[in-house]
Structures are given as structure tokens and as C-alpha cells.
Amino acid sequence: MQFVKDRFNYLFNSTKGLILVAISMVAIVTAIWGMLSGPMAEMGVREVVIKLLGMKIVQAEREGRIIILYHSIAMAMVAIETYMITGLLKMKAFFKTAINAIITVGYILTMVFGMGFAYFGRNWAFHGLYITGLSLIFFAGLMLCVALYPWNKEYYITDKDYAHTKSGLDLERVAFFATAVTTVISALFGAVPGSYFGNGFEVFLAENVIRYPEKTTMEFSVIGHLHIMLALICVMITLIIGRWLNFKGILHKFAMPLMILGTIVLNLGVWGVVTPLEPVAHMIIYVGATPSMFAALLLLIWSWGKLIKDGTAHIVKPTFGQKISALLRDPLKFGPTWQMLFMNFTTSGIGIFMAVKLDEIFRVWPAREERIELTGHWHVLSAIVATIILMYYGDMNGFKGKLRQWYGWSIIILSDIAFGAVTIFEMKRLFISEAEQQPLVNGLMYAIDFGLGMLLVILAVLLVYRLTDLFKNKGRWNEEIEQELAQEVNQ
Numbered sequence: 369m370q371f372v373k374d375r376f377n378y379l380f381n382s383t384k385g386l387i388l389v390a391i392s393m394v395a396i397v398t399a400i401w402g403m404l405s406g407p408m409a410e411m412g413v414r415e416v417v418i419k420l421l422g423m424k425i426v427q428a429e430r431e432g433r434i435i436i437l438y439h440s441i442a443m444a445m446v447a448i449e450t451y452m453i454t455g456l457l458k459m460k461a462f463f464k465t466a467i468n469a470i471i472t473v474g475y476i477l478t479m480v481f482g483m484g485f486a487y488f489g490r491n492w493a494f495h496g497l498y499i500t501g502l503s504l505i506f507f508a509g510l511m512l513c514v515a516l517y518p519w520n521k522e523y524y525i526t527d528k529d530y531a532h533t534k535s536g537l538d539l540e541r542v543a544f545f546a547t548a549v550t551t552v553i554s555a556l557f558g559a560v561p562g563s564y565f566g567n568g569f570e571v572f573l574a575e576n577v578i579r580y581p582e583k584t585t586m587e588f589s590v591i592g593h594l595h596i597m598l599a600l601i602c603v604m605i606t607l608i609i610g611r612w613l614n615f616k617g618i619l620h621k622f623a624m625p626l627m628i629l630g631t632i633v634l635n636l637g638v639w640g641v642v643t644p645l646e647p648v649a650h651m652i653i654y655v656g657a658t659p660s661m662f663a664a665l666l667l668l669i670w671s672w673g674k675l676i677k678d679g680t681a682h683i684v685k686p687t688f689g690q691k692i693s694a695l696l697r698d699p700l701k702f703g704p705t706w707q708m709l710f711m712n713f714t715t716s717g718i719g720i721f722m723a724v725k726l727d728e729i730f731r732v733w734p735a736r737e738e739r740i741e742l743t744g745h746w747h748v749l750s751a752i753v754a755t756i757i758l759m760y761y762g763d764m765n766g767f768k769g770k771l772r773q774w775y776g777w778s779i780i781i782l783s784d785i786a787f788g789a790v791t792i793f794e795m796k797r798l799f800i801s802e803a804e805q806q807p808l809v810n811g812l813m814y815a816i817d818f819g820l821g822m823l824l825v826i827l828a829v830l831l832v833y834r835l836t837d838l839f840k841n842k843g844r845w846n847e848e849i850e851q852e853l854a855q856e857v858n859q
Contacts, residue, residue, distance in 0.1 A: 375838050380469075382848060384852070386447075387761055387764070388831075388834055389472075390475065393476070394445070397483065400421070402824075431573050431576075433486040436483065436486040439482065440479040440482045443474070443478045443502070444479060445750075445753065446601065447474075449608060450467065450512060453604075454515075456608065458523060463511060463512075470505075470507060476501070477497050477501030477504065481501065482498035506552065506555055509548065509551060509555065513549050513552060516541060518537060518542045518544075524537060524538065531622075531623070540607070540611070542628055543631070546628050551604070553635070553639075554593060555593075555597070557589055557639065560586075560589060572590070574590065574591045574742070575742045578738060588646070598746060600635075601750075601753055602753060603631055603660055606660075606663070609704045609756065610667050613667075613671055613674075620670070622663075622666055626666075629656075630656050630663065632656070633652060633656030634657055635656070637649050637653035637656050664708050667708075676694045679691075679694020679695070700759045700763045700767070704756045704759055706780065708752075708756075710784055713788075713791070714752075718745065719745055729798075740793070744794040748791070751783065751820075755779050759780075762776060762779075765844075778826050779826065782819045782826070783823060784819075785815055785818070788815075789812045789813075792812055793812045
């Protein structure tokens with residue numbers, strides 16, 4: 369009995385344990401439901417999985433199933449980011465414990481009963497529990513806002529290396545607070561249309577209505593919710609990585625006000641989509657996105673500069689090659705900011721180009737091509753966040769030596785192969801005709817399947833390693849929870 373109690377205590381009462389559980393659940397859902405994708409259907413795998421697991425698939429309900437699948441995974445990702453925040457930032461012990469407990473119950477209810485309702489029959493009690501899970505996550509978000517309240521003088525700082533006001537207000541904490549508050553408000557942005565299901569409002573996928581000449585307020589709200597929630601997840605992971613890497617100095621003092629400004633303006637633009645400001649809402653969104661992206665760039669410049677400086681500290685006049693070697697020496701510290709840069713070539717840059725040339729190029733294409741671009745854009749952005757989380761988690765696990773190198777570079781290289789291939793597939797109509805595309809498409813599909821498939825293999829190896837460790841009496845899990853308890857005592 370003590371064996372189970374100790375493991376349960378680690379998995380649900382420590383930051384690393386909570387992240388491990390959430391990553392495991394996302395990995396299981398991704399691996400199983402990934403078998404229902406188009407490429408798997410072509411190979412006959414999809415039908416085997418459906419029959420083997422007893423899924424009840426009705427084609428007319430596809431949109432509803434996909435939306436519940438997305439929410440189930442997204443809520444686990446939000447929970448992971450929340451665990452990282454409660455582990456990195458100072459807050460009262462009560463808030464840390466309560467927030468972690470509530471959001472854990474919330475995302476598990478959402479995922480288990482949401483997927484049960486969507487794919488294994490229409491048990492409406494399951495749907496009620498799915499909504500209950502989402503409500504608990506929302507409540508945990510409200511508590512996080514209270515816990516992060518930056519105007520509590522207990523959290524004021526005086527260290528000149530970090531961005532703060534003359535009175536000592538921690539601007540980094542303000543950025544976390546602003547992101548948390550706008551996330552909670554933007555969650556309502558999607559919850560309101562959801563409350564009208566069955567009352568004149570039907571489920572739809574955003575990519576399917578892009579060319580409708582007129583959209584309802586509810587449709588605009590859902591589309592806005594999709595975009596802003598994904599953007600806020602990206603903003604939050606940027607702040608988390610900055611905190612983890614101990615971002616500071618003059619660039620930190622510029623980056624934090626920019627991040628606060630960008631986050632607020634970006635949200636105002638998205639919320640404006642359902643108001644009379646709709647004609648200029650996209651311009652406001654672009655204005656808001658620019659400071660946030662520039663703040664992330666400042667983090668990248670600082671991080672790479674620090675890696676180079678630390679790696680060449682023993683050399684009087686390092687050469688260019690030695691600087692590059694120092695930069696690439698630690699893939700888990702280099703990888704997150706590299707992924708942020710790579711994201712500009714696969715999502716952000718592509719998205720801006722598409723917006724600028726929308727009527728001139730993309731609306732001339734068949735609707736299917738524009739739909740592919742949008743779907744790929746959202747999926748790659750989400751997956752990049754997932755790879756950053758995996759690299760941070762690898763560092764939390766204390767990976768060293770060759771294991772650290774293999775783990776980090778495998779995630780970077782394999783994900784970038786897959787995401788690069790997706791980007792070329794999205795934009796293929798710019799440089800190849802439909803009649804000649806098939807050889808290119810086949811090659812890109814192989815690259816995507818290989819990259820993502822091997823990433824899942826790496827994740828599976830990581831999870832097996834952690835599962836095996838849990839069966840050891842004096843395993844790594846025991847050391848981790850003792851270290852966390854010691855840190856809490858010191859605080």
C-alpha cells in the first residue's frame with residue numbers, strides 16, 4: 369500500500385510528476401488517434417483501430433469529434449504550462465497546491481470523458497463530465513490570476529538585472545499575469561458560442577468557413593477563440609522559457625514591457641472581431657503581434673549570446689567556429705529558442721505572407737489548398753510548443769552527456785524535418801502545378817510521417833524509462849520529490 373501511496377504522491381504532488389502524467393496522457397491520445405489520420409486511412413490502419421477499440425464513428429459528426437479531440441489535448445498542454453508556472457514563480461503554498469489539484473482533475477475529466485463521449489457512443493453523462501472538466505480548468509485559471517497578482521508587495525523586486533518599475537513592481541510577473549488574465553477572458557470567447565449548441569448554433573471547423581462571404585457573430589467568436597488561445601499558449605511558453613533560462617539584463621528590460629503591450633493589444637484585436645471594430649480588428653491584431661514577437665526575438669538574442677559567452681569563457685579570442693560550437697553545445701538550452709526562430713519560417717512568416725497576399729494569391733487557389741494551409745499552420749504551431757515543452761522537461765529530468773545530446777538533437781532535427789515538409793506541402797501551389805505535384809507530395813508525406821513517427825518513438829522511450837524508474841524503491845522519482853520538498857521549505 370505504501371508503494372502505491374509514494375508513487376501517487378510523486379505523480380500528483382510534484383511538478384515533475386504532474387508534468388509526466390500530462391505528457392503521458394497526451395502521448396497516448398496522440399499515438400492512438402493519430403492512427404485515424406488520412407495517411408493511416410490510406411494504409412488501412414484506421415479501420416483496424418476503429419474496430420479493435422470499438423469506436424463509434426459517424427461521418428456527419430466528424431466536426432464535433434475533432435473539436436473535442438483538440439480541446440482534450442489543448443487542456444493538457446495548458447495544465448503543463450500551469451505546472452511550470454507554479455513551479456517557477458513565487459506564490460503562496462495554498463495557491464500552488466489548489467491550482468495544481470483543480471487543473472489536474474479538470475484536464476483528466478475533460479480528456480477521458482470528452483474522448484469517451486466523442487468516439488465511444490453518445491453517453492451524455494460523459495459530456496456533462498467533459499464540461500465539468502473544462503469548468504474546473506477555468507476556475508483554476510481564475511485562481512492562477514489571483515496567485516500571480518503582481519501588485520502584492522511581497523513579490524516586488526529590487527534587482528537591477530530584471531525589468532521592474534521604480535517602486536519594485538516585477539514586470540515579468542506582470543507579463544505572466546496579463547497572459548493569464550487574457551487567457552481566462554479568451555476562454556469565455558469560445559465558451560459563449562459553445563453554450564448555444566442545440567439552440568440554433570451548429571458545430572463547425574474554422575477552416576471550412578473561410579470563404580463564406582458572411583459570417584455570424586458566433587462564427588467570428590469561435591474563429592477568434594481558436595486563434596487567440598493558440599497565440600496565448602505560445603506567449604506563455606515564451607515567458608516560461610525566459611524564466612527557466614534566467615532571462616535578464618538590458619534586453620529583459622525592453623522585452624517585458626513589449627510582451628505586456630503586445631499581449632493586451634493582441635487580445636483587444638481578437639475580441640474586436642465580434643464588435644463594430646471588426647473591419648479594423650486584423651490591423652489591431654498585427655499591431656499587437658509585433659511587440660510580442662520582438663520580445664521573443666530579444667529572448668533569443670540574449671539566450672544565444674549567453675550560450676556563446678559561457679561556452680567560450682576559457683578562450684581569449686574565440687573564432688566564429690568556436691562561437692558556433694559553443695552555441696550548439698547544449699541542445700536543450702539552444703533548442704527552445706531555435707524552435708521559436710524556426711517557427712517564423714513555418715508558421716508566423718507564412719501566416720503574415722498569406723494575410724498580405726490573401727486576395728492576390730490564396731483566394732485564387734482552390735478552397736482545398738487554402739484549407740490545407742490553415743490546418744497545417746495551426747498544427748505546426750501547436751507541435752512546436754510541444755517540442756519546446758519536451759526539451760524543457762528533458763532538462764528538468766537532469767539529462768546529461770550523450771543522452772542529453774541524443775535526446776535534444778533528435779527532437780530538433782526530427783521535428784524540423786516534419787514541420788519543414790508540412791510548410792512545403794502547404795505552399796506547394798506557389799511553385800508546382802496540380803498535375804505535376806504527386807511525386808513531391810509523396811516525398812513530403814514520407815518526411816512528415818518519418819519525423820513525427822520517430823518523435824513519438826522518442827517520447828515512448830522517455831515514458832518507458834520514467835515508468836521503469838517508478839518501480840524502483842530508490843529511483844530518480846524519489847530524489848526529485850525530496851528535492852522539491854526541500855525547495856519548498858527553503859522558500
